[in-house]
Amino acid sequence: MQQPLINKGAKTPPDTAIAEDTVGTTQLEAVPEPKYWHLKTVLSEALDSEFSVGEVLPNERDLAARFGVARATLRQALEQLELEGRLQRRRGVGTTVAPPRVGVAVGTEQHAWPGTAGDAWQPADCTTTAPPNAVADLLGTAHGTQVHTVRRSRMSHGQPVAAELLYVPEFSVPALPAVDAPSGAARARTVLHELQRLELEGQDRAVELGSARAEDAKELDRLPGAPVLVVTTRFHAEGRTAAVSVATYRADTCRLTFGDSEGVVIHHGPERHAS
């Protein structure tokens, strides 16, 4: 039986074991490993061997004291683990062990217009706004041109995983007046329904890393600035871009899948090659 890496309950005095122990075993290092990096490795192993999903960790001040580091340093390690989807931290609550990332399909169910029966999105609202310039460029509209803007959200396993803004220029849904229509979910559904009258000729997508806007953050139940995977999809019809979707997925909890994979397994932690 091995000594636990984290004494969950006990109040123990500051602990120098880590620095001596693990650094000592691999002394050959020409480059001193940063403390937070090393700490992350130790914590990661402790998570695998001593904790189960949903379990709460000791609070940051305790953990820092146990490892003999400043809280800022401990937090640097926790931040990385959260980024990798291993931990979940909530202010006022604590730090818990996160479940494996959920795979969310982004390729298959969508060789059709958004809003087609059975897609995973739930329309929430629709207003008329001027999109960001980058989106206006994709649409081919002049900067500042107002377009229908549908807000949708996507749930998985009872948790919100993505927030989307779908920009639909007026020329794609000519039957709808842009200005005087009411806002709300009803109008969102109408816009989506009108879109289906066009023949979808294709779509292309891009994925990049971003940070959550304040608005999206609230919907995703995260703090502003949280890392998100931004999926930009362009829908083509009638030889031009008929609509643009900007979907932001929680990067900590989501694994985006393309194609028919669902069973793809989690890739976590660096240096996890077989030992």
Place this chain on the structure above:
Amino acid sequence: MQQPLINKGAKTPPDTAIAEDTVGTTQLEAVPEPKYWHLKTVLSEALDSEFSVGEVLPNERDLAARFGVARATLRQALEQLELEGRLQRRRGVGTTVAPPRVGVAVGTEQHAWPGTAGDAWQPADCTTTAPPNAVADLLGTAHGTQVHTVRRSRMSHGQPVAAELLYVPEFSVPALPAVDAPSGAARARTVLHELQRLELEGQDRAVELGSARAEDAKELDRLPGAPVLVVTTRFHAEGRTAAVSVATYRADTCRLTFGDSEGVVIHHGPERHAS
């Protein structure tokens, strides 16, 4: 003419303008915005209006002094901007304005085996190793089973953008002995060549956020722990998984494109809706 947000060269005394100015204009805020968040917005606007790509910013100590905040707070803002691909920081050199993210195709050129003529990857090495357990599960091999492991790297615009580990189990390339083959680029090419003898039946992919392992970080010219987009691809042949590729792309400089898009534009900064 407007006052510049950053006096590039001059030594100015600590500056209280930000707190008074911008908070003052939108006083209705019920929730006080964190300083670093606000700072990030200010810097982001300064980047757009006063700096051009490649230009170096004042150093962190100067910037912090000018904005009247601690260096740690300033760094929090810079980190976010770097995450969003707006800045590039290099130790010993400085902070520079990053070029727009490059779009790297991940869907089109690859309805074929890796290594097919004209793919963007350059084989670097090949050894025989036991893959991480997560990969072994995908391959359907027992944990600890040794497989051919091809290292490849991908360049774009003269910069390294991705590092890949391609795991090829012995049953996929029966003509090659796993153990006694030499290592090196020559063997890598042989393994890739042998793969093409199988009929590719399909592939599926997943994208998630990760942090760079020390090994990959060096190849990507980043520090360990740098954010990366991990693309896991499974290749199907003969009714099973014939190979698995784990590719890590620099999240700060790359935008992964799927389909025939290349002209998709950058989505940067939160709160950038037209003003």
Place this chain on the structure above:
DNA sequence: CAGTGGTCTAGACCACGAA
């Protein structure tokens, strides 16, 4: 209310790159 994570400060020293 007490306890949690989130923000912030004002220092210090280190590793790296270029001159």
Place this chain on the structure above:
DNA sequence: TCGTGGTCTAGACCACTGT
């Protein structure tokens, strides 16, 4: 050698969540 960003400390206060 010098200036840069990277790491680290030991505090402090704030915002949020539960009881």
